[in-house]
Amino acid sequence: MVTLSVAAAARRLGVAPATLRTWDRRYGLGPSDHTTGRHRKYAPLDVARLELMQRALQRGATSAEAAKYALSTPVPAPDAQQAPLAIGELDAGRPSPAGVRGLRMPGAGRPARGLGRAALAMDSVAAQIILADAIDADGVVATWGEVVLPVLTAIAAKWEHSGAGVEVSHLLEECVAAAMTRATPLVADPRNHRPVLLACVPDERHSLPLRPLAAELARRGLGVMQLGASLPAAALASAIRRTAPSAVVLWAHLPRYADPGVVAALPRTRQQVRVFAGGPGWQRGVVPAPAERIDDLPVAVAAIERAVC
Structure with a gap:
């Protein structure tokens, strides 16, 4: 019988290993093999239950509901020649929530797909675990570009098509903001003598895109100040003077807010x-001098670092 380590099972499901440990600790959905001490392995039946939980989450169940479903649903023996079980409704007569039937993310990696599933299930704990693991493994820039952006883009496309998913977008943005804040170190002795000021027009x-920019600049030893969204022009001018x-x-995320006059009035x-x-x-639009256009996170980080150091 083939068994899987925590890391291998996580790769198969497209989730973070920490997510599997959380499911084990909270809901008892862990390895059934108790003979190998600390290095327990997931047997095929264990993996089948994890897949049931994952499918239930994709249908919009809460983590507790999905775990109850996975533990109570019979699964076939490993050698049984049966097709995978189809998930019916979690409760009799309960329809699937609108807008949670999956996201279209062609070419996305497993962490992005796992984050999409967690967001659709409204599971902020799983989402933040996936984000934290991705940042630890690959850094802020890669996590933003390869994990977060594909999910945000897919949710936006789903909303444009069906009008559903606003709550999913809001939850994910809060999770990303929290993860990026945790990834932003305090820079007591910055390389730049004067701070970098980040603000919306x-x-x-x-x-939200200013969060990973601030995090990556701080991780490179630069002092950063964030002033956030909807900053009045007078307040921006006051902050620059002070x-x-x-x-x-x-x-500026939307073209109607990208006013060249804001730059001219600095x-x-x-x-x-x-x-x-x-x-x-x-x-x-036009970016008036002396402003310089920056198009994506890697370009922005490199340009700012060169300018201030």
């Missing part, structure tokens, strides 16, 4: 301030 409320930043990043300071216009909102 006036009326722009979509500030802090004399080495660089300012103005984020106050003059005795020391040079490098200005960067980031976000898809600027892609169709």
